Amino acid sequence: MNEKSDNKLSPIDRISCPVTTSNYDHILLAHGGGGKLTADLIEKAFLPAFGDPALAERHDGAEFNIEGIRLAISTDSFVVTPLFFPGGDIGKLAVFGTLNDLAMCGARPLFLSAAFIIEEGLPLSTVNLVAESMGQAAKKTGIRLVTGDTKVIERKSGNDLYITTTGIGTIEHDLKIFPKSIREGDKIVLSGDIGRHGIAVMACREGFEFETTIESDCAPLWNQVEILLRNDIEIHCLRDLTRGGLATALVEIAEAAGLRLTIDECLIPVNEPVRGACEILGLDPLYVANEGRFVCFVPEKDTAKTLDWLRTIVPEAVVIGQATGTRKHDEAHRHVVMKTALGTTRIIDRLTGEQLPRIC
């Protein structure tokens, strides 16, 4: 939509303008929340300054080609509090997180670098535990941790430990796995229940005790992608559902693909303890982070096969909706539409910042 036509639109239609001008002069936590302010920061600060065409894809990683070999590279930083939580720890997250970003490019993860920013005073035993966890995670998945860096910062100028990992992988197929490959009619396959990581970490951090301990879903995803590739499934797009959850991932994909996505609330698995915790805290599980879940866009012809193969690893894999076509002009902002449990419809949009608990 261009500036001129904008003036002729009714007030409601003007919602479709991408992101409003943010005039914050300080970084807020919301700039890192994965929502609108994060998108705004990337679009306005980083993309123009870096200026590389590969960035325009806005994918989990970048693909490049060296002498006929397709490679993918991805990087991620990990700043979780607490460092250890039910179902995982910062080390495991740092290995699986970057590995998963490579997997979402359809790349076989090969090598990983790890950079540590450690706060003065952190017990060495903690560093040992994290390092051991990273070693085990790498061994389990076959990725090689081949280089690293360590910096120590003054006490109180950080939060115990931050890790950044960067990974390289090879793309060993001819598919172009990215949002623009999605076609009308493609089915959206979700690889299991959502919301466990975010709630597990929050419960641990805030000291909530639920009847059942909610464990993070933190897991490597390459084996799930590999089994689909090995069985000739025509994967159109993959996205892991980290920060911002399922909802944010779908909105980003829909925007990048220029398509409308329609999902069905009743088909999205959320396990009872997570649902209960979300109700108490006023959170929407659609926006809660995951660390071992992804969505996969496949043509209808391959849907049954996709489910069959995925379910050999994750039995809860399920179709939650489909790409329902290009957006009409007057519906440009309706990227993702959800059919509710009552049969009505609700739009799904990015959040402005992180979800805050609702008490009063």
Next chain:
Amino acid sequence: MKAAKMKFLTEYRNNELVVKYLQAVIKTLRRPWTMMEICGGQTHSILKYGIDQMLPGEITLLHGPGCPVCVTPIELIDKAIALAEIPDVILCTFGDMMRVPGSGGNLLEAKAEGCDIRMVYSPLESIRVAENNLDRRVVFFGIGFETTAPTTALALIQAKKRRLANFSVLSAHVRVPPAIELILSSSENQVQAFLAAGHVCTVMGYREYIPIAEKYNVPIVVTGFEPVDIMQGIYMAIKQLERGAAAVENQYSRVVSKNGNETARKLIDEVFQVESRKWRGIGEIEGGGLAIKPEYAALDAAKIFDLPDENIEESSRCWSGKVLRGLIKPPECPSFTIDCFPEHPLGAPMVSAEGACAAYYNYANSRQGKTNA
């Protein structure tokens, strides 16, 4: 906190039951009616589940002022920020308040600029913060209707008992019944029935609504927050309207009793007294606020700190006052999604988890509300 065996949830989101009550509504309905759900939690359920899409066109739902952070006067938010800017102060409050704009920014921005502002899940947590930081002054910014007032009261009682000298409360607690009366006594009023806020009534019961229903000849149905609750509440209100009744009825009887929670009410009475309060976008409401009693003055941040006391005018571009009084729906405001967005709100209802503007923006920003609005 227990969540694993949560019941009364899926049962009240049962599509068949919702449709059953909807059919009963359609069967009963003879004339067009306008009703208001008081609570912003109910507004969010209505938009999130698309209950407004299901209702026949003869029923207009107006959205009420039951969003406590939306009606918190801009001056009080400025006071909270001024408190947080004092170097030795730790300001504690609920997540609900963090994004609500004062005249110069919100608490999240103040936090980003270096103020020590902490989100808590209960006022009692801020007591713990005070005990762990005896060299700092800890202020709890107490927000909410009668629902959260008892826990703030409990924090004040505990602080007094423990002689905690570094703890105080800035009270922004508000009361629902005077707001209902204000709406009903207005010459612009269109509301013919109310769905009262279930959670407020859990604490207060519904005795105080009986004289209001009688005086203004208006049905009031105490209603819960799930789709089945809301559709049943609408049905009960329509039934009364069609036969000309004006009684207080209780749809939310699984939680609410006539007298409410007497222990919680006693806590409120021990610590708070009713006072006149300016409501944001609405103006002065007689009896609309809960102030800390003189016996607790030593713990009243409004008294012990020297805080700015200016009257601040709301932006004329923000029509949230009309939204909060049910005179318009959010999309009818000229600023809605033009120069008012969740990232840069002109008024509180655009960012509050209970705000009507946020509900329209998040769940229905293409729908313009119901066409009969």
